[in-house]
Amino acid sequence: MASSPLLLCVLLLYTYCLTIALGNSEHGFVLVPRSSSASSGLPCSSVSQVTSDPNRVLSVPLAHRYGACAPSSPSGATDRPPSLAERLRRDRARRSHLISKASGRSSISQSDAGVSIPTSLGAAVDSLEYVVTLGFGTPAVPQTVLIDTGSDLSWVQCQPCDASACYPQKDPLFDPSASSTYAPVPCDTQACRDLAAGSYNNGCTTNATGASLCRYGIEYGNFDTTVGLYSTETLTLTPAVSITNFSFGCGLRQRGTFDRFDGLLGLGGAPESLVSQTAETYGGAFSYCLPPGNSSTGFLALGTPSNNTPGSFQFTPLHGVPGQATFYLVTLAGISVGGKQLDIPPAVFSKGMIIDSGTVVTGLPGTAYSALRTAFRSAMSAYPLLPPNEELDTCYNFTGFSNVTVPTVSLTFDGGATIDLDVPSGILLEDCLAFVGGSSDREVGIIGNVNQRTFEVLYDSGRGHVGFRPGAC
Structure with a gap:
């Protein structure tokens, strides 16, 4: 009988530990197996744990840019992820830039080979970590783009663009001439003037036929730049959902460390963003779920x-x-x-x-x-x-x-x-x-x-x- 209190204590302790191990945080602590945090080297899970709304027609997969579920390059090569120290350095630069913008302090402008951009408009691109794959053009061409709630104007790299003007990317460059729905925005239009109001306008350029076209320019917080033609195109989000006349930047000259992805999807609140452009249909609402691991x-x-x-x-x-x-x-x-x-x-x-x-x-x-x-x-x-x-x-x-x-x-x-x-x-x-x-x-x-x-x-x-x-x- 003398052992009964001890046995009771052991049983109570076992029950308490089992409760914690199963993830119950009633006591304010969770017991975590060390194996659960070592998921970076695992293959992409074939079992979906996503619980998005089954009745919502517009939901696209999202993955970590360096994770096993990110689209691979055509050669099958895997991008080497940066070290934690490098990620933190990039992250610190982005955070400082966002705080500076929110406080009303502008960054110093730069110019590159005659390309002048008035101010730093976006946060550092090299800190972005999550990607989605969307279709640009008709027929739709897959483009894997970084998502960013801290940017507004979306863009992808476009042909013609050689190695001196564009960086290597995962997918073939988007070719506007192969799309039946692509259209550059003329310079003397309200759309181009609206772009200037948002500080993304970079003047005008003349094409081979003498037409004056609207040019965009973005300089990010780490001084990476993208410059090209402001354009409209059909954006395919899912096989059942497309957005016509989507305004985006067709990038013809990029400078910086963009790490192989095809462009950027702006999810900020300004008029140039995907969210604002689709507000009449989707009410200015969007959501995402970032997975627990890569x-x-x-x-x-x-x-x-x-x-x-x-x-x-x-x-x-x-x-x-x-x-x-x-x-x-x-x-x-x-x-x-x-x-x-x-x-x-x-x-x-x-x-x-x-x-x-x-x-x-x-x-x-x-x-x-x-x-x-x-x-x-x-x-x-x-x-x-x-x-x-x-x-x-x-x-x-x-x-x-x-x-x-x-x-x-x-x-x-x-x-x-x-x-x-x-x-x-x-x-x-x-x-x-x-x-x-x-x-x-x-x-x-x-x-x-x-x-x-x-x-x-x-x-x-x-x-x-x-x-x-x-x-x-």
Whole structure:
């Protein structure tokens, strides 16, 4: 009989551990097998875990650009992903540029061989991580493009373009002459004048027949550039859905490190973006789900889900950044670690947070990050800290551990929406806490894509809110 209390304690402990191992975060911690975080070398999963709306006709697969599910180059070669340190350097540059734009500070313009672009209009392209494949032209030609909520004007590389003017890409260059629906935009048109109003206009050029055509130009935050003809074309999203007269840039001269992909799909809020161009049909709404790892797919969708979509959304008000129609701004109200609310004054979050698909790690106001780091380190005190990796200063050595107990991290937004970040993919980036702190509390913050993993993130400008649906991919 003396052993009964001990046996009872063992059984209770086993039940508690089993509950955690199955992913229940009631106690504020989740037991994570180390094998679950080592997915970068796995083949693309043949079993879809996507739970997008089955009744929504417009949903296209989305993959990590360096993952096993990304389209390969025609030769079958696999692009070598950058190191974590390089990704973080690129990410820091992008985050700084977005904050600078949101604060109304413009970048210095450059010129290249007579091509002058008035200002830096887009965030760094080399930091972008997710791609979709769409069809350009008639007949539709597949083009694999980076998605970016921090950019507006979409573009692909076009023929004629030689190695001195364009970079190597995964698919054949788009050939406008082979499409029956391609049309360059004339210079003396309202469309060209509207492009100038959006600061993407780069003057006019004359073709072989003497026609004056509208030219676009974009300089990104890392000084990569794309210049070409502003054009319209049929964009095929799925076999059942096409967009006619889609305005985009037909790139004839690119400079920089674009890493083999065919172009960019702008998902910002300005008039040039895909979202704005399809607003009459889809209400200015779109969503995506970023997969938890590189060996599975998520989705990109236009429009709002139907009421019978699996799972439910939590919504927070959507705000704009004055003078910057591109960005989507939300307001944080609090952060919890291990089920406990952190003591952060609400004023710390007053500048808002840009929610962005292209930034990797989340940049918090300094006071908020300090509180998060202290609580997270305390909860992870059983594991040895490593030296910082670039700006990530809370990294762990899990060598020898078959399982790791990770505290939950929850974000609460204005209006009460609270999301529990996916464990571990939404909290840890290569065993480092995927947050950084800003130099002050007086600048806008950025919610990066690591925190967004596995959620369907719905941007609905028509209704003025952003929604989060867990477990969507």
